[in-house]
Amino acid sequence: MRLAVSVLVSVLLAALPVLAQQSVRVKVDGGSPELRVDIPAQLYRPAAAGRAPAVAIFHGCGGVGANNARMAGLLKSWGYVALVVDSFSSRGLKDVCGRNWPTQADAEKRAYDIDAASLWLDRQDFVKPSQHAFMAYSYGGGVGLLRALSARTDARSASAWRAAVLVYPDCGLGEAIGPKLRPRLPTMIAMGALDDWTPVQQCQSLLDRIVADRDLLETHVYPNAHHSFDALGLPVRYLGGVGNRSKPGGCCGAHYGANEAAWKMFVADVKAFLARTLPL
Numbered sequence: 001m002r003l004a005v006s007v008l009v010s011v012l013l014a015a016l017p018v019l020a021q022q023s024v025r026v027k028v029d030g031g032s033p034e035l036r037v038d039i040p041a042q043l044y045r046p047a048a049a050g051r052a053p054a055v056a057i058f059h060g061c062g063g064v065g066a067n068n069a070r071m072a073g074l075l076k077s078w079g080y081v082a083l084v085v086d087s088f089s090s091r092g093l094k095d096v097c098g099r100n101w102p103t104q105a106d107a108e109k110r111a112y113d114i115d116a117a118s119l120w121l122d123r124q125d126f127v128k129p130s131q132h133a134f135m136a137y138s139y140g141g142g143v144g145l146l147r148a149l150s151a152r153t154d155a156r157s158a159s160a161w162r163a164a165v166l167v168y169p170d171c172g173l174g175e176a177i178g179p180k181l182r183p184r185l186p187t188m189i190a191m192g193a194l195d196d197w198t199p200v201q202q203c204q205s206l207l208d209r210i211v212a213d214r215d216l217l218e219t220h221v222y223p224n225a226h227h228s229f230d231a232l233g234l235p236v237r238y239l240g241g242v243g244n245r246s247k248p249g250g251c252c253g254a255h256y257g258a259n260e261a262a263w264k265m266f267v268a269d270v271k272a273f274l275a276r277t278l279p280l
Contacts, residue, residue: 026113043082051126057137059140110140135164163273222262236256
């Protein structure tokens with residue numbers, strides 16, 4: 001009997017990592033055959049039983065990175081369900097940071113991933129219904145602008161999102177939304193003061209077009225921080241060949257790399273923002 005109990009405990013302990021992080025698939029339906037695709041995602045569930053609010057995470061131009069997984073782990077430790085969505089692999093993409101920078105049309109297609117993640121989360125019995133936020137980084141943050149600042153969305157998911165966190169977003173993608181903007185939901189925007197890939201000035205120009213509900217917008221600019229300030233352990237470097245929508249013709253070059261002080265401030269700001277807008 002003692003051996004049987006020991007084996008059972010070993011089996012349960014071995015299963016814990018699987019329960020904590022799980023591979024899932026999210027169906028995206030943009031309304032036409034070419035916009036229908038199943039995309040993979042990694043699911044992180046908190047230890048506490050019962051339903052919890054959820055945060056979907058959308059990566060930048062380089063695909064899912066360690067910064068996305070790190071954030072998901074933090075969200076899980078705070079008590080949130082986290083879903084890290086891979087928008088690239090099912091579409092045959094790996095890295096779109098180079099000169100073939102994503103177009104506005106590419107961004108519009110990817111925005112359906114945000115709608116699909118909301119619908120998927122709302123069907124899970126461990127998620128609080130219609131209590132979701134999304135976090136989106138860089139290129140993904142620019143895609144997130146299309147949902148945070150625009151009324152164009154899947155009507156089925158419109159009521160589910162409660163907040164958005166856009167991390168050094170590609171604000172150039174917001175130019176197509178329109179001349180007058182209005183936040184659809186509480187939105188936090190986090191930027192590095194030294195970012196020359198998705199610069200503060202470009203985002204400020206976009207945000208200056210907000211004509212109503214400006215109180216829903218919260219911005220944080222971290223001093224001495226470049227793009228990817230959350231890429232812990234990565235020294236700041238210059239990438240000469242990357243696309244850059246903030247430069248004439250969309251080309252080329254930008255700095256990126258970590259700033260631990262900015263990362264710590266960012267984490268505190270995200271936690272406080274979610275505590276207000278997506279309470280546990």
